[in-house]
Amino acid sequence: MADYGLTMEELDAAECFDPPPPPPPAPVCYRNAEGLTWDGQGEMPSWLKRAINAGQCVEFYRVG
Template sequence: MTVNEERAEAIRWIQAQMADYELTMVELDAAGCFEPPPPPPAPPPPAPVCYRNAEGLTWDGQGEMPSWLKRAVNAGQSVEFFRVG
């Protein structure tokens, strides 16, 4: 079935539903059927940066510690040395 055939079938189905329930275009419009959909929700803000090294690599403190920070800690540096703010 082509897109045009599917569309025509959908229109026939809608017309049949309108006839079965005795709905008018005015009633559908009043019910908000022709309003544009609401915009999608905004993405969550990025997690704040908690740790940063001299190269600008960052970590928000969530999840597994990144390799750059693991290497620094294994070399004897304190995690707190990289804390931002």
């Protein structure tokens, strides 16, 4: 800080100490009739597993 002539007040005014904003939510890739969703990341949710085990195609639930 001394090399650049900065003060704590200047850094605080520049919001250098604020936490970063949270990441945006992942877009919804799958949705069922009840409104339950899954972004396609991580483990497949139980509602989608049950549907696939019952013979439904996963693409049936794809959004867009």
